[in-house]
Amino acid sequence: MNRPQVLDGVAIASEIKAEVGREVAELSSHGVRPGLAVILVGEVPASQIYVRSKVKTCGELGIYSEMLTPPESITTEEMLALVANLNARDDIDGILIQLPLPKHVDTKRLLEAVSPDKDVDGFHPVNAGRLQSGQPGLAPCTPAGIIEILRRSGLPIAGQNAVVVGRSDIVGKPAALMLLNESATVTVCHSKTRDLPAVTRSADILVAAIGRPGYVAADMVKPGVTLIDVGINRLTDAADVQRFFPGDAERAATFAKRRSVIVGDIDPAAFAVSGAYTPVPGGVGALTIAMLMHNTVKAAKLRRGLATGKS
Known part of the structure; x- marks a missing residue:
């Protein structure tokens, strides 16, 4: 079995920030x-x-x-x-x-x-409406970062079955809309979803944004899936660290020093069966500030009639 592709959010964020820097220089001229x-x-x-x-x-x-x-x-x-x-x-x-x-x-x-x-956070109802109707506007930073990770990593979105676990206004709902706008077939799951593992196993792209450590287990995903882990959860119990990171000397050392370790919403064991995944940390979280900078420049252009708002 081929090793999964690690989707390096830090590298992609650096790329986006470099592009924003060039846009700022152009605007300043x-x-x-x-x-x-x-x-x-x-x-x-x-x-x-x-x-x-x-x-x-x-x-x-x-x-x-x-x-x-x-x-x-x-x-x-x-x-x-x-x-x-x-x-x-x-x-x-x-x-x-x-x-x-x-x-x-x-x-x-x-x-x-x-x-x-x-509204560079993209939280205003007007921007939510613009996103839903495909009009120019400012999109929430984390979901926008998810789309950038997929695009810039050369992963297909159109025609893929995308499952979003979580329906928050900040991540889950806008992520589902953005994936839909990219022509994915989208299912949104939540606490009332029946037989969640059956739904998540249908995903070609699985976005986990529920704020529960390691909730999506390895047996809940199909081989070759693209896993997008939005979660950032702090583990403070040694037993949990051992459960999610068995035999991981580096994380054990981090826990011994800081008395905590970060884990996402997807059990790291699931990454091994994926085709591609975002690590935690160093994945989706790294994109949030880069997309905020992108939105600030986009807002400056839109307010002055210098941008279409589609990018």
């Missing part, structure tokens, strides 16, 4: 500098690390970035005023509200307050 504003509320260490990474990447690619850090006590109304100000600024092309927000803040109202033309 016409006096346009794309701008991204990131709103980070309160002191959430994981979010702070992620936001700093986004700001750093903006700097590397020549995109103007601004980080706004209101206190955790900020009200929904104050946040709405902040978003309205950013909507009105011509030097800001993209607005990103880092989630999660404090419980007292109305997340849905805020996400819908962002101008659809500046």
